Amino acid sequence: MIEFRNVSASYDGELPVLRDVSLTIPDGDFVAFAGTNGAGKSTTMRLINGLLKPTSGEVLLDGVPTTALRTSEVARKVGFLFQNPDRQICQPTVREELLFGFTAVGEGGPDAEACVDAMIEAFGFDADAEPFLLNRGTRQLLALASIIVREPDVVVLDEPTTGLDYRECAKVMEAVGRLNAAGATVVMVCHDMEVVGDYARRVIAMTAGTVVDDGPTFKVLRRPETLRRAHLLPPQVTEVSMLLGADPALAGTAVARADTLDEMAAAVAALASEAARAAARERAALGACAPMGGE
């Protein structure tokens, strides 16, 4: 469990970058942080793994304040993927890069090698390839793999999909989704609300170092006040649903609630068959009236 208690943070000791933030992330949650650039999302991520210590308040990992932990101790529990994979990759081959996560914390050995081999198999990496010669998406995937190969309890991802094409993005997010399904807590910063809508169960919207909203993904992404203050655009389906739902004459309540393509398709289909039934009823009524009109 991750707990922020009235946390304020600053880089230079003067200008506060985070102001009085309180939140709790239970084990197994999948949380996305959203908000404009400079809102303090990356700073929040740094606080979670103790790279940055709060200037006031407390950040607790399983009840222990990060100020009482060494960063290497936190590293065993919390895997951290930085936005730029090139800052993380430092080994000459893919295999060594994956192993480095273990050796860095002194856990190398046959078990580690077995985990690495399984990971290479699962992601389809070329074990002997030079990491810096891989393309951007594969490097990102490698950086992610070398974090999750140690199966940390918590993974923190700072903009894991920025700069990736659709297929690469889906690959990264599927790996993250599997990890979460296996029980890991996932905390990510993401600008792509389609990705957030597809994967996150909870959204925390930030602006200027404060949390403006926190709740289930589609509750947050449907509050006009939140969207305006954090400058967010909801996923397209949600947006369409909100537009249609805003005018009761336009749509049924099912459409107004739809947040996924399937829900929207089902709602539209229901609406269409409802319309067809209404038309049939009308025709039947007209047919019944016709003889009277003919008199």
Next chain:
Amino acid sequence: MAGFLEYVPGESLLHRMNPVAKLACALILSVACFCTGNLVFLLGVVVLDLALAASCSMTRQALGLARAVAAFSAVLALIALLTTPEGAVLAPLPWGYVGTGSVLAAVRIIVRLVACAVPLFLVMYVTQMNDLANALVKMAHVPYRYAFTFTSTVHFIPVFMNDMAGIMEAQTARGVEFDGSFAKRLRLMAPLCVPLLVSSVRKTNSAAIAAEVRGFNLRTAASGYKTYPMAARDWAALAACVLVLAAAIALSALGM
């Protein structure tokens, strides 16, 4: 937040001086420091450096620089201390001795390096790199490609430092501990040179391409719009620095 060697905007006299005059003054002061070993003179230059830094509210940066240069030159000073057997014997060594003269030589190295380095670095803080490059091209007729090479190298120093900090942060997050003995730190940091090198080469390569496509080759001394006239204060500053240099030469000629 301004970083290492990054321009800090301001309106002080030093800020407004001609870029080339500033650089020339700094160079003359540095040369003066190597013309004499007179400790009083060198300390005087350090005081002058700090006064100059204070005049453009750069005292904090100047002190930081002085400390860094002093730490760096401490190694040289130590060598001098152990290998210059001069003056009254203070401590015998298997190959000679440490004397009062050895201590003086060590102190002289530190003070001299601080005195000559601070003005050069100060120039970077009070001059915009573009101005320095353009003025060098216009006034000193330095070919633009050399001026550009120089300024972009200086410009990239904070960028590289920022990269290195980011890389170390990323490794720290993976559990690497960068504390402990110097040897251990060195061993841990050595592999990080690979990502640093990769990001540097990527950056310089794209900077070169960007310069090329924007007509870098076509640029001449006449291309700059801004002119850099020498004002009376620039001549006065140059004259003052030449006087300091003359004093240094006189001191060494008199054997003081």
